[in-house]
Amino acid sequence: MKTIIVLAYLLSSVLFILGLKNLSSPKTARRGNLFAMIAMLIAIIATLIKNEIVDFTFIITGLIIGSTIGVIIARKVSMTAMPQMVALFNGLGGGASAFVALAEYYRLTGGLKPHIIISMIISFFVGAVTLTGSLVAFGKLQGIIKSAPIVFKAQRFLNILIFTLFLIAGVLLITNPANNAYLLAILAIAMILGILLVIPIGGADMPVVISLLNSCSGLAAAATGFVLSNNILIICGALVGASGMILTRIMCKAMNRSVSNIIFGAVGTISKDIKKDDKQKVIAYTEEDASMMLENAQTVIIIPGYGLAVAQAQFALQELVKTLINNGINVRYAIHPVAGRMPGHMNVLLAEANVSYDLLFDLGDINNDFQNTDVALVVGANDVVNPSARADKDSPLFGMPILNADQAKSVIICKRSLSPGFSGVDNELFYNKKTMMIFGDAKDSINELIKLLKT
Amino acid sequence: MIDLLLIALYIFVLAVFVGFETITKVPPLLHTPLMSGTNAISGITLVGALISAGAGHSTLSTLLGTLAVIIATINVVGGFLVTDRMLEMFKKKKKES
Numbered sequence: 146m147k148t149i150i151v152l153a154y155l156l157s158s159v160l161f162i163l164g165l166k167n168l169s170s171p172k173t174a175r176r177g178n179l180f181a182m183i184a185m186l187i188a189i190i191a192t193l194i195k196n197e198i199v200d201f202t203f204i205i206t207g208l209i210i211g212s213t214i215g216v217i218i219a220r221k222v223s224m225t226a227m228p229q230m231v232a233l234f235n236g237l238g239g240g241a242s243a244f245v246a247l248a249e250y251y252r253l254t255g256g257l258k259p260h261i262i263i264s265m266i267i268s269f270f271v272g273a274v275t276l277t278g279s280l281v282a283f284g285k286l287q288g289i290i291k292s293a294p295i296v297f298k299a300q301r302f303l304n305i306l307i308f309t310l311f312l313i314a315g316v317l318l319i320t321n322p323a324n325n326a327y328l329l330a331i332l333a334i335a336m337i338l339g340i341l342l343v344i345p346i347g348g349a350d351m352p353v354v355i356s357l358l359n360s361c362s363g364l365a366a367a368a369t370g371f372v373l374s375n376n377i378l379i380i381c382g383a384l385v386g387a388s389g390m391i392l393t394r395i396m397c398k399a400m401n402r403s404v405s406n407i408i409f410g411a412v413g414t415i416s417k418d419i420k421k422d423d424k425q426k427v428i429a430y431t432e433e434d435a436s437m438m439l440e441n442a443q444t445v446i447i448i449p450g451y452g453l454a455v456a457q458a459q460f461a462l463q464e465l466v467k468t469l470i471n472n473g474i475n476v477r478y479a480i481h482p483v484a485g486r487m488p489g490h491m492n493v494l495l496a497e498a499n500v501s502y503d504l505l506f507d508l509g510d511i512n513n514d515f516q517n518t519d520v521a522l523v524v525g526a527n528d529v530v531n532p533s534a535r536a537d538k539d540s541p542l543f544g545m546p547i548l549n550a551d552q553a554k555s556v557i558i559c560k561r562s563l564s565p566g567f568s569g570v571d572n573e574l575f576y577n578k579k580t581m582m583i584f585g586d587a588k589d590s591i592n593e594l595i596k597l598l599k600t
Numbered sequence: 601m602i603d604l605l606l607i608a609l610y611i612f613v614l615a616v617f618v619g620f621e622t623i624t625k626v627p628p629l630l631h632t633p634l635m636s637g638t639n640a641i642s643g644i645t646l647v648g649a650l651i652s653a654g655a656g657h658s659t660l661s662t663l664l665g666t667l668a669v670i671i672a673t674i675n676v677v678g679g680f681l682v683t684d685r686m687l688e689m690f691k692k693k694k695k696e697s
Contacts (some may be wrong), residue, residue: 161641162618168634169625175687178637182680185644192647198654203666207653211673218674219681227682231636234679237671238642244668245645247659248652260605359635362642371608373648379608380615387619388638392631456613482628489631496689507628 146196153191154377162380165388171502186375224497225454228355228487229286232279237357239275242268242365243332246372252330257322264371266315269328270335272365277339279358282351285343286486292348300345307338320371336495342408348486349528350407353396355487357404392488397480399508401534401544427563430581432590435557436597438581442519444475446511448548449495451485452525452560456587459498460582462524465591466500467600478504479511479548481529512549519554525560525587531572542570556580559590633686640679646672 161184167177198204222230246268253261279284284290309335318327346354367382369375397404439445447466469476478500484491492505515521523530530550534542550556551574558580565571574580583590626634649672652665 162622165619165622165634165638166625168630168637169622171627171629171687172692174630174633174690175684178633178680178687181637181641183645185641185676185680188644188647189650192650195651195693197651199656200654203653203662203670205648207666208673211670212676212677214670215674215677215679216681219685222682224686227636227686230678230682231632231639234636234639234675235642238645241643241649241668241675242645242674244664244671245648245652248657248664248668249648251664252652252655252661261649322617327680329682356635359642361641362639366645367612369645369648371605371612373651374604374608375648376608376611378648379612379643383612383615384619384622385638385642387616388623390622391623392635392681395628395631429635434632467683480628487632488635489633492629493632493686493689494693496686499689502629502690505629508663519686543671572635599657 146194150191150195151376153187154375156186157188157191158377158380160187161384165384188229189544219480224494225457226287227493228485228490229283229353232282232286232355232358235355235362236276236279236283237271239358239365240278241272242362242369243272243276246272247328247332248367249372250325254323254325259319261372262319262322264368266318266331267538268365268372269331270311270315271361273332273335274339274342275358275361275365277336278343278361279339280341281340282354282358285346285348286351292351294347295344296401300341302504304338304341305386307341310334311338344410346407349483350400350402352485352487352490353393353400353402353404353407354398356389356392358389360386360393363387363389396488399546401546411535412482417534427575427582429584432583432593432597435581436495436594438520438555438557439469439474439522439594439598440472442474444514444518445469445477445520445522446515446518446550446553447476447478448521448523448530449478449480449484449491450524450526450528450529451491452527453587454485454491454494456525458524458586458588458591459494459500461588461591463495463498465501465595465598466504469597472598475504476504477506477511477514479508480505481508481526481548484526484529508546508548515549515552518553520556520558521550523550523556523558523560526593527560527565527572528570530574531570532574533570533572540570550574551577554579557583559583559585561586561588572577630687630690632637633683633690635681636686640676640683643672643679646676659684 164177164181285292314330363382363385370378487551533540534545534547649668
């Protein structure tokens with residue numbers, strides 16, 4: 146029996162890896178997800194036939210409650226709300242890993258080997274940090290907690306102090322495994338640290354935080370795998386940990402920041418006063434001006450930002466694109482890696498609006514085409530087209546790779562107001578002579594454009 | 601016992617490399633589904649939770665285990681379903697008139 150279970154776990158691991166491999170193309174991605182589902186099912190069934198399990202009442206109750214809630218959330222969640230849902234799920238995964246390690250601690254009390262207790266401490270710590278950190282991230286994204294960074298004096302000192310306390314409690318627990326006061330202290334410390342680490346992080350840096358927490362939820366599972374000597378947990382945990390790390394790195398690169406800079410930097414607190422006295426004038430144009438510009442264009446690149454999703458304008462935008470294409474205009478979308486609030490978020494929002502994925506281009510693939518483009522249409526994006534990231538060494542955005550909208554022959558920007566983006570930095574592109582600013586709700590402006598173009 | 605730990609460590613490190621290799625190939629287009637999908641995979645901790653909840657060790661262990669089963673199941677079921685929902689939307693354009 147034991148052999149069968151181990152082999153089933155092996156099969157399941159192979160399917161998980163094949164599943165991830167299939168995610169490398171939109172054509173096979175759905176099949177990949179299916180592989181992963183089957184892998185999970187095999188792992189669960191193999192576990193249920195273990196003769197360690199004597200009582201199924203709690204298992205079945207738990208599975209039913211969990212599945213019901215899971216199905217409801219997955220059906221109801223809107224694509225705009227995907228980041229907070231992933232944040233919440235990261236937290237649940239991390240929390241579950243910590244709970245399992247905790248249950249194992251109470252089962253084994255007394256007979257704990259040092260390497261098991263060390264794995265447990267890692268699992269408690271990473272799991273609990275992931276749990277509370279993710280809940281704070283969820284709160285910020287959902288708007289329950291204000292998304293601006295919350296900073297106070299001596300924050301870093303406090304974090305270091307708390308981390309030192311954790312190390313002390315950890316050592317005490319290793320030398321004294323039977324004393325569960327130390328264990329509870331570790332859990333409490335980790336939960337407080339999770340909150341403290343995420344509250345100073347602003348809205349713009351959320352993609353990094355979610356990626357990082359994603360990685361942590363995997364590492365917590367792997368640590369629990371060490372506690373239970375269960376290879377499937379170790380393998381899956383390692384895969385997820387690696388995935389989260391890669392995404393974190395990509396996001397950091399896209400913002401030209403380091404992880405430590407994001408966690409300790411708190412950008413966006415001081416709304417940088419741009420030289421108010423020599424503030425240039427902006428001329429507000431109307432939809433008619435823009436529609437004329439678009440009618441005469443041959444190539445158009447659209448740069449969507451999170452403002453598009455907030456205005457729920459992605460459907461209207463797709464309608465506009467269709468109209469333009471029917472008029473014989475070459476239209477493409479340029480997607481910045483941090484467009485939206487999590488890695489790849491904008492692609493999902495556009496896919497929901499039926500935008501074909503071969504119209505979507507990454508920064509690297511399209512950035513050199515702007516100079517040959519007649520119109521760059523910016524909808525609800527700001528920081529990702531801010532030229533100061535290229536030139537202004539004093540700008541907090543300096544060094545961040547941006548979309549070269551300013552190199553297009555003309556630029557149309559649909560925006561609610563002149564207010565700065567997440568970074569809190571003013572955008573000089575708004576004041577450029579070739580820029581047409583259209584103020585108002587993105588959805589209304591786009592619908593107006595469609596009407597004008599169709600007549 | 602230490603042998604077991606070493607083998608586990610081997611598996612962990614090699615799996616991290618497999619993860620790096622496979623996931624580097626995922627295009628930015630699919631990063632959100634990747635994240636929600638791997639998110640569901642991290643719910644594998646459910647396997648451990650099932651044993652804690654069902655092995656009948658002590659009330660406390662069973663209680664913690666059951667709690668873990670509930671939240672890990674939300675993670676797994678919700679994660680996979682929402683990933684599927686997203687991936688269904690990614691399609692190539694059919695010729696439109």
